[in-house]
Amino acid sequence: MIPEIGHYALVLALSVAALQAAVPMIGARMGADNLMMLAKPLARAQFLLIATSFITLIISFVLTDLTVSYVVANSNSTLPLFYRISAVWGAHEGSLLLWVLILSAWTFALTLFDKPLPLKLNADIIGILGIISFGFLLFTLFTSNPFDRVIPPPQSGRDLNPLLQDFGLIVHPPMLYMGYVGFAVPFAFAVAGLLNNQINSAWAKWVRPWTLIAWAFLGLGIALGSWWAYYELGWGGWWFWDPVENASFMPWLLGTALIHSIVVTQKKAIFKHWTVLLAIVTFGLSLVGTFLVRSGVLTSVHAFATDPARGVFILMFLAIVIGGALLVFTFYKPDAAQEPHGSVLSRESFLLTNSVLLSVATATVLLGTLYPLMIDALGLGKISVGAPYFNTVFIPLMAPLLILIGLGQRAFWTNDSFRRLSDAAKYPLLATMILALGTWGMIDDTSPIMALFGLVLALWVIFSTLAGQIRHYRSSKKLITPYLGQSISHIGFAITVIGITLVSSYGLEKHLRMSEGETTTFGGYKFRFAGASAISGPNYNGTEAIFLVHSENKFEARLAPQKRNYHSGGQTMTEAGISPGLTRDIYIALGEKINDTDWSVRLNIKPFVRLIWLGAILMAFGAITALGFGNATKTSHQSQKSNQTNTTTKISE
Amino acid sequence: MMHPLRKKRMQLICLGILGIGVALALILTAFEKNLMYFYSPSEIHAGDAPAKRPFRIGGMVVEGSVVRQAESLGVWFNLTDTANEQMVYFEGILPDLFREGQGIVAKGQMNESGLFIASEVLAKHDENYMPPEVAEALENVSHNSEVD
Numbered sequence: 001m002i003p004e005i006g007h008y009a010l011v012l013a014l015s016v017a018a019l020q021a022a023v024p025m026i027g028a029r030m031g032a033d034n035l036m037m038l039a040k041p042l043a044r045a046q047f048l049l050i051a052t053s054f055i056t057l058i059i060s061f062v063l064t065d066l067t068v069s070y071v072v073a074n075s076n077s078t079l080p081l082f083y084r085i086s087a088v089w090g091a092h093e094g095s096l097l098l099w100v101l102i103l104s105a106w107t108f109a110l111t112l113f114d115k116p117l118p119l120k121l122n123a124d125i126i127g128i129l130g131i132i133s134f135g136f137l138l139f140t141l142f143t144s145n146p147f148d149r150v151i152p153p154p155q156s157g158r159d160l161n162p163l164l165q166d167f168g169l170i171v172h173p174p175m176l177y178m179g180y181v182g183f184a185v186p187f188a189f190a191v192a193g194l195l196n197n198q199i200n201s202a203w204a205k206w207v208r209p210w211t212l213i214a215w216a217f218l219g220l221g222i223a224l225g226s227w228w229a230y231y232e233l234g235w236g237g238w239w240f241w242d243p244v245e246n247a248s249f250m251p252w253l254l255g256t257a258l259i260h261s262i263v264v265t266q267k268k269a270i271f272k273h274w275t276v277l278l279a280i281v282t283f284g285l286s287l288v289g290t291f292l293v294r295s296g297v298l299t300s301v302h303a304f305a306t307d308p309a310r311g312v313f314i315l316m317f318l319a320i321v322i323g324g325a326l327l328v329f330t331f332y333k334p335d336a337a338q339e340p341h342g343s344v345l346s347r348e349s350f351l352l353t354n355s356v357l358l359s360v361a362t363a364t365v366l367l368g369t370l371y372p373l374m375i376d377a378l379g380l381g382k383i384s385v386g387a388p389y390f391n392t393v394f395i396p397l398m399a400p401l402l403i404l405i406g407l408g409q410r411a412f413w414t415n416d417s418f419r420r421l422s423d424a425a426k427y428p429l430l431a432t433m434i435l436a437l438g439t440w441g442m443i444d445d446t447s448p449i450m451a452l453f454g455l456v457l458a459l460w461v462i463f464s465t466l467a468g469q470i471r472h473y474r475s476s477k478k479l480i481t482p483y484l485g486q487s488i489s490h491i492g493f494a495i496t497v498i499g500i501t502l503v504s505s506y507g508l509e510k511h512l513r514m515s516e517g518e519t520t521t522f523g524g525y526k527f528r529f530a531g532a533s534a535i536s537g538p539n540y541n542g543t544e545a546i547f548l549v550h551s552e553n554k555f556e557a558r559l560a561p562q563k564r565n566y567h568s569g570g571q572t573m574t575e576a577g578i579s580p581g582l583t584r585d586i587y588i589a590l591g592e593k594i595n596d597t598d599w600s601v602r603l604n605i606k607p608f609v610r611l612i613w614l615g616a617i618l619m620a621f622g623a624i625t626a627l628g629f630g631n632a633t634k635t636s637h638q639s640q641k642s643n644q645t646n647t648t649t650k651i652s653e
Numbered sequence: 654m655m656h657p658l659r660k661k662r663m664q665l666i667c668l669g670i671l672g673i674g675v676a677l678a679l680i681l682t683a684f685e686k687n688l689m690y691f692y693s694p695s696e697i698h699a700g701d702a703p704a705k706r707p708f709r710i711g712g713m714v715v716e717g718s719v720v721r722q723a724e725s726l727g728v729w730f731n732l733t734d735t736a737n738e739q740m741v742y743f744e745g746i747l748p749d750l751f752r753e754g755q756g757i758v759a760k761g762q763m764n765e766s767g768l769f770i771a772s773e774v775l776a777k778h779d780e781n782y783m784p785p786e787v788a789e790a791l792e793n794v795s796h797n798s799e800v801d
Contacts, residue, residue, distance in 0.1 A: 360673065363676075384689045388686065389683045574749055
């Protein structure tokens with residue numbers, strides 16, 4: 001009965017989505033206010049219906065309703081409660097439902113903050129989101145219905161892939177989807193803005209917070225995925241340039257270009273075409289990502305679907321939505337000729353270069369991801385593009401980006417001079433050189449040149465950002481949140497770069513064979529293999545090994561890596577033993593049991609690996625800071641001031 | 654004397670072209686170096702596989718072919734596509750799902766004596782999973798034998 005309620009709610013949601021896609025936009029064309037006003041109730045009704053549907057699916061999982069084939073395939077009654085809930089989005093059908101749920105949640109959120117928007121623009125935005133929702137609901141109901149029944153029900157369910165039985169996976173997909181799907185909002189703003197010929201500073205001001213939130217979520221989602229891969233896959237790697245990782249990374253990269261381009265459109269009413277195009281293509285890449293992960297063209301832990309109909313559907317949907325948007329784009333003519341740009345040396349130019357670099361970086365990732373698929377589709381052989389390709393292409397593109405971040409955020413809008421800019425840059429540059437050389441000399445005489453290179457670039461960004469922040473604070477006498485947020489995000493990026501640099505240059509790895517009781521020295525630490533014993537969990541049993549790690553003069557950690565055999569499915573899983581630390585992680589993973597006393601063992605020392613994720617958190621935190629919630633009181637003061645009832649707060653106009 | 658606006662546009666365009674040029678050069682060299690083709694044991698047997706370049710090989714691990722070195726982590730095993738076999742050597746930790754009869758893919762290079770030295774062995778986390786390349790290689794073999 002419960003699954004039928006969910007199924008029925010989903011069908012109703014589809015009909016409401018059809019209305020949401022059609023009525024407000026038709027109203028906007030006819031100038032019928034009453035039709036446009038329907039956007040809000042329709043969007044809210046849709047959210048409620050999809051949420052109902054999602055909750056019923058959760059109930060089916062919690063109760064382990066074995067008449068639902070999706071539950072049978074991904075859960076069983078021995079699975080702990082948390083994992084039964086997260087199993088809802090552990091595979092294809094449920095994660096699609098999560099996709100549409102999050103889309104409707106974003107749309108619902110829009111209806112809460114639609115006050116400043118012109119009625120027509122708002123109607124078109126909600127209508128476009130309705131079209132996207134309609135397409136995905138259609139897809140869910142016809143190719144991937146999570147409520148399909150199995151009659152008669154089997155004795156017990158299979159299991160959630162053990163790799164996915166983990167805290168990281170409870171939160172990773174929702175975060176990632178919040179970002180992925182969130183880029184539907186700037187997309188809808190872009191197309192609606194084109195339709196209404198309303199791409200201007202005000203438009204940029206409205207779309208900016210939504211884009212920042214989506215970008216922050218996507219960044220956090222990617223970081224969570226990286227962290228999960230690090231401790232759960234047992235390889236000690238934090239990024240593999242796996243096509244599925246790239247699928248989420250591309251919209252993030254281009255989204256980064258978008259949030260910068262929006263600022264220029266807001267401040268200077270230029271880059272309009274570019275901003276709109278970025279908004280369209282960023283969401284296009286989100287759809288490409290969905291296609292790559294969901295179509296079965298890729299095989300990985302994320303790719304479950306093998307039904308070609310699904311791939312074809314997403315591809316057609318992608319072509320219609322993005323093709324349609326680009327068609328609207330080609331007909332767009334800004335009403336006034338664009339004002340001429342300022343001098344070549346100006347904030348605008350730096351931001352333009354930022355856009356170019358990030359777009360090229362995105363294109364190289366896209367190429368490396370799609371090329372093997374194209375070659376295969378053309379029957380020209382099976383190839384793979386390895387991580388070295390991405391590293392060789394990516395690092396030379398990121399290096400100038402880091403240099404320009406440091407300069408760009410100090411540059412004036414419209415007009416600046418080399419003399420003034422170099423004056424602003426000299427102290428940060430000096431500090432960078434001193435600190436980088438000092439640190440580098442301290443670490444090791446044989447330090448690789450790449451480590452110095454990465455450190456210099458990252459420190460330069462940090463010092464330049466700090467100098468800019470101090471200067472900004474001095475001149476305005478208060479912390480302006482957009483500026484503060486920008487500084488936090490840039491420092492976060494630099495911290496991630498430091499983490500990547502140090503762990504790639506100084507990380508150590510060793511595979512070896514160890515007997516119980518044996519001690520080995522590696523990377524300045526003594527590892528003692530104290531012993532191994534049998535363990536059993538709720539749905540697995542296995543072996544736990546104990547390692548005692550000492551540095552020269554003190555006890556560092558007791559690590560307990562595990563090897564687990566899951567009952568249903570019979571899969572073997574490696575649980576790494578990790579001693580985390582800000583300056584280093586010690587990481588041990590068990591290989592296999594070679595004989596009664598010997599195991600193959602992987603030892604890793606990962607210096608500063610945590611900075612990679614810490615930086616990612618700062619980047620997201622900066623984006624949220626830049627929304628300026630702290631400025632809410634100021635804004636109310638400002639409006640009061642304009643009513644001439646309060647003049648205590650000075651606002652620079 | 655060029656109009657300043659036009660001059661500025663020219664500068665920007667040149668910058669753009671330069672950027673794209675550099676990116677293209679990087680991409681092409683990186684591509685050339687890092688593309689890895691896939692060969693089945695039969696293709697290696699026929700001499701199609703490159704001698705001096707890394708590539709990927711895939712097949713089923715032959716039952717009873719896995720031999721371990723006594724003191725280190727070295728391991729030899731044979732891969733088959735049911736028509737031909739190729740011996741592989743790997744030193745390191747094998748993935749959780751490596752076992753006899755399982756379909757796997759390995760990255761590496763041939764040495765002079767015709768042994769495939771693997772730098773990485775991949776087996777996916779699924780009992781019933783067959784790497785698509787391996788599945789296709791097996792299929793090709795069965796097709797060819799039908800024609801013969």
